[in-house]
Amino acid sequence: MSSVLFFIAATGVIAGAIGVVTLRSPFYSVLALVGHLISLAVLFLLLRAEFVAAIQVVVYAGAVMVLYVFVVAYVGDSGEPMGARLHGPGPLGSGLRKGGAVLAGCLLTELLIALLGTGLKAVSGYGAGYAPGPRTFGTAAYIGELLLTRFLLAFEVASMLLLIAAVGGVVLAARAGRPLAIGERRAGPGEPGEEVGAPLDLPRPPGTGTMAETVGGRS
């Protein structure tokens, strides 16, 4: 039973990965990645990692992929067919295809040698013993206890990293000034109408102690 499930899930994982790499439209690539992630969660479940499988589906296939779909819908197609150079007839296209195939072969061989040729006896085993229970290996209680005791520092650093990334994402994607009309472009450096320091000039209350205030510049 578990072998059948493994082969179904592994086929889904590899098919999803191939779809992400080869499909032309980024929107279809995102959908292929969603299928890949859900199949991967099944593999995690087979490896007795319930908590990791759950957050794989909730966080990755749920939240992160919705973010991707929004950005794909916002940016849209960039005009040129995706992978035109890869599928194109020119010498560059076939060269890239061959180079990609050679690289894939080399990398896969090396990884398989490294992972399967280790000589570790446990690699060809079925894993350590497992007894079902409320706080056993892989449950939320087990992971939570580890995160708040042995790995407390990693947990705190990850939370700080998330905060910094959220602030950075807002700063990068914030709209500076009024939106441009179609066909209009932002004034270049030195031209009249150029917004000084536009990308990072977020609205802020006066007297908040920025470097610009200290040196007598813009408040």
Next chain:
Amino acid sequence: MTIAWYLAVSAIVFTLGAVGVITRRNPLVVLLCLELMLNGANLALVAFSRMWGNGDGQILAVIVMTVAACEVCIGLGMIVAIYRSRLPIDVDELRELQG
């Protein structure tokens, strides 16, 4: 199935992701292929965790997912910023930072 099968799947997924990062031009798809590489590494981590009956690998997989979420946040913010400034969404055309 033995642990070796899971490791083989993780190697294949990692390779596909690496090939995608190198051959695709759209930065959105490059980010998706980065996710594939991280997922391959995650599968290997969870498989080794199962092999030893030790939760450390699963903790590392959770941290890797956190870092991937941060990377997606910053990467998509950059893509939106590039789109706003009317630059082409193509990693081959964006040569402004080249020395």
